Amino acid sequence: MSEPRTLLAIDHVSKNFGRVTAVDGISLDIRENEFFALLGPSGCGKTTLLRMLAGFETPTDGRILLDGRDIARTPPNKRPVNLMFQSYALFPHMSVRANVSYGLEMEHLQKAEIRSRVDAILATTELGPFADRKPEQLSGGQKQRVALARALVKRPRLLLLDEPLGALDKKLRGAMQLELKRLQHEVGITFVIVTHDQEESLVMADRMAVLKDGRLLQCDTPHAIYEHPAGRFVADFIGVMNFVPGKVSADGVIAANGVRIAGKVPATLAPGASAVASVRPERIRLFPSADAANRTTGTVEALAYQGLDLQLHVRTPLSPKPFLVRVTADAADRRPVSAGDEVELGWDAADVRIFGE
Amino acid sequence: MAPALVWLTALMVVPCALVLALAFFRRGIYGGIDYTFTLENFGLVFDPLYAGIFLKSARIAGTATLIAVVIGYAAAYAIAAAPRRWQPVFLFFAVLPFWSNYLIRTYAWIVLLNREGLITQLLRWFGYTGEPPSMLYTEGAVIAGLVYNYLPFVILACYAPLSRLNPELAEASRDLGASAATTFRRVILPLTVPGIAAGAVFVFVLSIGNFVTPALLGGGRFQMIGNLVYDQFLTANDWPFGAALAMALIAIMLLVLMAQALAADRAAGRAAEANGGADG
Numbered sequence: 001m002s003e004p005r006t007l008l009a010i011d012h013v014s015k016n017f018g019r020v021t022a023v024d025g026i027s028l029d030i031r032e033n034e035f036f037a038l039l040g041p042s043g044c045g046k047t048t049l050l051r052m053l054a055g056f057e058t059p060t061d062g063r064i065l066l067d068g069r070d071i072a073r074t075p076p077n078k079r080p081v082n083l084m085f086q087s088y089a090l091f092p093h094m095s096v097r098a099n100v101s102y103g104l105e106m107e108h109l110q111k112a113e114i115r116s117r118v119d120a121i122l123a124t125t126e127l128g129p130f131a132d133r134k135p136e137q138l139s140g141g142q143k144q145r146v147a148l149a150r151a152l153v154k155r156p157r158l159l160l161l162d163e164p165l166g167a168l169d170k171k172l173r174g175a176m177q178l179e180l181k182r183l184q185h186e187v188g189i190t191f192v193i194v195t196h197d198q199e200e201s202l203v204m205a206d207r208m209a210v211l212k213d214g215r216l217l218q219c220d221t222p223h224a225i226y227e228h229p230a231g232r233f234v235a236d237f238i239g240v241m242n243f244v245p246g247k248v249s250a251d252g253v254i255a256a257n258g259v260r261i262a263g264k265v266p267a268t269l270a271p272g273a274s275a276v277a278s279v280r281p282e283r284i285r286l287f288p289s290a291d292a293a294n295r296t297t298g299t300v301e302a303l304a305y306q307g308l309d310l311q312l313h314v315r316t317p318l319s320p321k322p323f324l325v326r327v328t329a330d331a332a333d334r335r336p337v338s339a340g341d342e343v344e345l346g347w348d349a350a351d352v353r354i355f356g357e
Numbered sequence: 358m359a360p361a362l363v364w365l366t367a368l369m370v371v372p373c374a375l376v377l378a379l380a381f382f383r384r385g386i387y388g389g390i391d392y393t394f395t396l397e398n399f400g401l402v403f404d405p406l407y408a409g410i411f412l413k414s415a416r417i418a419g420t421a422t423l424i425a426v427v428i429g430y431a432a433a434y435a436i437a438a439a440p441r442r443w444q445p446v447f448l449f450f451a452v453l454p455f456w457s458n459y460l461i462r463t464y465a466w467i468v469l470l471n472r473e474g475l476i477t478q479l480l481r482w483f484g485y486t487g488e489p490p491s492m493l494y495t496e497g498a499v500i501a502g503l504v505y506n507y508l509p510f511v512i513l514a515c516y517a518p519l520s521r522l523n524p525e526l527a528e529a530s531r532d533l534g535a536s537a538a539t540t541f542r543r544v545i546l547p548l549t550v551p552g553i554a555a556g557a558v559f560v561f562v563l564s565i566g567n568f569v570t571p572a573l574l575g576g577g578r579f580q581m582i583g584n585l586v587y588d589q590f591l592t593a594n595d596w597p598f599g600a601a602l603a604m605a606l607i608a609i610m611l612l613v614l615m616a617q618a619l620a621a622d623r624a625a626g627r628a629a630e631a632n633g634g635a636d637g
Binding site: 054055056075076077082083085087089090091092093102103106107150151154 | 523525526528529530531532533534535536539543544547548
């Protein structure tokens with residue numbers, strides 16, 4: 001496979017509002033036809049970055065190159081980029097059909113072409129039966145699809161989605177995540193989604209960028225970010241992580257109780273420096289075999305049954321917070337544990353990630 | 358409910374009924390009322406002389422309404438676009454003239470428009486040496502006075518829907534390829550029409566029956582319906598004809614108000630129908 005083409009290059013983009021820096025020198029490449037997620041806690045600058053891509057904010061500094069052309073100062077109605085608003089922003093005085101046709105009317109297309117393109121997108125988004133309804137007559141999920149259809153019908157080079165699933169309930173959200181991904185594949189348009197929900201971006205994104213305080217912390221595939229987080233914040237923000245604080249030694253971290261957690265120490269960390277060793281809950285085994293490099297005993301404080309698996313809170317001498325351990329329901333059936341039990345935990349050195357404080 | 362009904366009957370229905378009854382009698386020879394039934398007074402309302410005054414009043418009220426709506430909407434738009442914490446301050450200044458008396462506010466225009474008034478002095482200060490422009494005692498002065506006095510109503514009526522408008526709607530329109538002008542015409546304006554309609558009806562109804570402003574700014578012989586009614590009752594002493602004119606004026610106002618209520622009702626009906634459809 002050839003190297004995917006870069007569609008959008010964000011080049012050292014910064015945005016200041018007065019004395020507040022919302023976006024601080026971010027550089028990112030978004031590739032043709034990918035599903036890209038901008039992820040971060042609220043106030044991290046992801047929405048400001050998205051609004052700069054849509055044209056509602058102008059960068060204080062830097063360039064935004066779409067197909068190699070700088071669009072940083074192009075007004076929103078003159079760029080082949082469309083935004084699906086978090087509030088959907090459907091025109092309340094227009095029917096579903098009129099909402100979806102609006103963007104094509106602005107392109108002064110023939111009536112017949114507008115009609116056929118609108119019909120096609122309404123069919124794709126399963127909105128055909130609702131074409132004559134007003135937005136107030138639609139459910140939340142239907143409104144979301146109208147907002148999506150209204151943006152997609154323009155066939156933009158880039159579709160921006162601002163927290164597209166934020167207003168939906170949890171069950172519908174799960175279904176819509178897959179639906180969005182299917183749709184993106186079907187229409188072949190590059191999607192950039194903004195979300196604060198790490199689970200959402202892990203499920204949907206081909207690649208994602210993690211932002212904090214206006215800076216880019218890491219940009220990679222969900223798998224790479226999950227398995228090799230670039231720092232303690234990313235490790236904590238993406239998924240669940242157990243942390244053991246301590247001091248760096250030659251081949252691991254010495255915990256407060258003197259136990260050594262074996263793992264690969266990054267070259268940037270000098271021996272004796274404060275650091276945390278971390279391990280994912282699903283990498284920890286209950287009652288490990290003798291070859292586990294790291295082991296500890298602990299007391300089960302609580303169990304949370306989650307259908308497929310069981311989550312245990314285990315109090316250990318390694319860290320002030322209890323360890324989270326995830327075991328499959330099968331394993332739990334074979335060797336049941338209950339609150340108050342003494343258990344032994346073990347995990348491999350290869351599953352340990354070490355970060356500076 | 359009952360006190361309101363008593364109040365309405367005593368202060369609205371009874372006086373109106375009395376004036377209406379008056380319109381069906383003859384004028385006495387030396388003024389006063391000759392209590393014999395006639396329809397002459399209503400016939401006289403349609404006499405070209407008086408019908409002309411009705412038309413002129415409607416034209417002046419219509420022009421004042423148009424100007425007040427354009428200025429008022431623009432002002433409301435600017436206020437709604439200002440930072441949130443400043444909006445109450447601007448609204449306060451917009452309605453500030455209401456705190457002074459209507460007559461005083463209207464007299465102030467005489468000071469402005471007078472032959473040697475402020476505007477003429479300002480022109481002279483800029484080097485103008487010709488005849489002072491005649492501005493006072495013209496139809497234009499009357500329209501200016503009406504616009505000035507009723508503008509705050511329009512600003513308040515238009516501000517309400519403008520300030521409630523989700524700003525993302527305008528952004529969505531821009532995002533879909535519309536220019537700022539198209540966005541205004543196709544999104545902002547249609548969604549704020551109810552405010553414009555309410556403000557416009559207010560200005561029109563208050564203007565067409567107004568008699569203070571035409572009397573002060575239009576000069577002694579300038580007549581709108583209000584002045585005509587006033588003259589019949591207090592100068593000509595023809596109460597029955599005055600009553601017929603007043604009834605005709607009330608009928609016009611009611612028609613305008615009903616048209617607006619009907620339009621608002623139909624808009625609300627569409628919305629209700631829409632909601633009913635969602636349940637099915």
